[in-house]
Amino acid sequence: MNFQDLFPVLNHSTYLNTAYSGILSKPLLEWRNKHDVEYLNEGSNFRVNQATITEDLRRKLAEIYQAENIFLTPNFSFGFNTLLNGLDQNHRFLLLKEDYPSLAYPVKTLGFEFTEVDIDINLEQNIIKAIEDFKPTAFAFSMVQYISGYKLSEDFIKKIKQTYPQILLMADGTQFCGTTPFNFKQSGLDALISSGYKWLLSGFGNGFTLLSEQLIGELYQDRVNKKLPTAPFLIGKSHLDMCFEPGHLDTLNFGSLYHSLNFLQSTGFVQIEKSNQxxxxxxxxxxxxxxxxxxxxxERESQSTIISLPLEEKLVQKLAGANILCSARGAGTRFSFHFYNTEDDLQKLLDVLDGKS
Structure with a gap:
């Protein structure tokens, strides 16, 4: 498949920056244009006719991720903050140092007791030791670290849940979802929350929250027996629906996620993972x-699609001059490779690193 025909940005850039933002495809742009033209011409009738978009998306997410409790949220940060606000304040959190600010900040500022684990070559051992010493009731982490690209293996996550089933495992999947097949039901996770604008190539303003039955049993318990709204358009919504999906859902943004999931599914998540790795x-x-x-x-068995290199500023400027798109993160320069990248893209990067261009 010629991805340059689908993703125009690839025609003029060496795009190694998906970890910052995924790219827009021509078919998705065409769908979005059609969506808005219909809205322009139909007004309120358009909303009635588009009512199935969000339910189609839920079914697609259930199919791809083998999940049952699905909430459509505009991004990771909204979903995670909503989750934390529904938890008892007595929870004790385990965090990873230098994890994504939208994950660490709300845990620290909402008053939960917490401890942090160093991210290094011994990360898995550090986590187990912290669990034994601190005895957390919740572990919140990014599946893939946004600065270093360090990835926790799915087998290790399952091992934690099997060994410490009482600990709630909450993961940010924003730098993970879209890069590999994933079965939420078998993962050991209690929450997988993701934005759609990176590896899912869905544009901004869309994402999802997947929850386990164990976690649902602990959320917003003060609202369980409270009377729900009786307005006809809210009939059937649970107290969690009212928390995670307050107000109307944007059919443009969530329709974009549905469109992109169909495209990625047709490309094949197994093939995407193979190409990436x-x-x-x-x-x-x-x-x-x-x-x-x-x-x-x-040599790590579990690897992500993000690589951070310690480059001097002069070299970073040369990369920009060669129109190689990447990001400064932490003390390094971050490169991220998705299925539309090629060995030619890598060679262009190596040529700049070697001073050949």
Whole structure:
């Protein structure tokens, strides 16, 4: 497949910046234009005719992620804050140092007791030790670290849940969802919350929250027996619906997520993962040869699609001059590879790193 025909930005840029923002496809733009033209011409009738979009999206998310309790939220931050606001304040949180601010900040400022674990070569051992010492009731973390690209393996997450079933496992999937197949029901997670604008290529303003039955049993218990609204258009909504999905849902944004999920599903999540991992492993080996990565970063079994390199500012400016799109994050420069990237993209990057262009 010629992805340059689908994603015009690839025609003039070496796009290694999906971790910052996914890119827009021509088919999605065409759908969005059609959506708004219909709204322009139909007014209120348009909303009636588009009522199935959100339910179609729920069914698609259930199919792809094998989940039952699905809430449509505009981004990770909204979903996670809504979740935290519904928890008892006695929960004790385990966090990872330098995790995504929208994950760490609300835990710290809402008054929960917490401790943090260093992210290094011994991360998994650090987590187990912290669980044994601090005895948290909740562990909130990003599946993939936005700065370093460090990824917790799915097997390790399952092991935590099997060993410590009482701990609520809450994950930010924004740098993860869209890169690999994933079965929420079998994952051990109690919450997977994701924005859609990165690896899901859905534009801004859409995302989702998946919850386990165990976690649902702890959320907004003060509202369970309270009377729900009786307005006809709210009939059938639960107290959690009223918390996670207050007000009207945007058919443009959530329709965009539905459209992109269909595209990614037709491309094949297994094929996407294979393509991503082959290119990223090749990139890591090349970076290691140039002294830009430690050997242990090339040998980890569980790898993400994000790689951070310690580059001097002069070299970063050369990358910008070569129209190679990447991001400064933490103390490094972050490169992220998705299925539409090629070995030619990697070679262009290596040529700049080697001073050849």
């Amino acid at each position: 082959l290119l990223c492993q090749k990139a890591r080996l090349e970076f290691y040869k140039r002294g830009l990565l430690p050997v242990w970063m090339t």
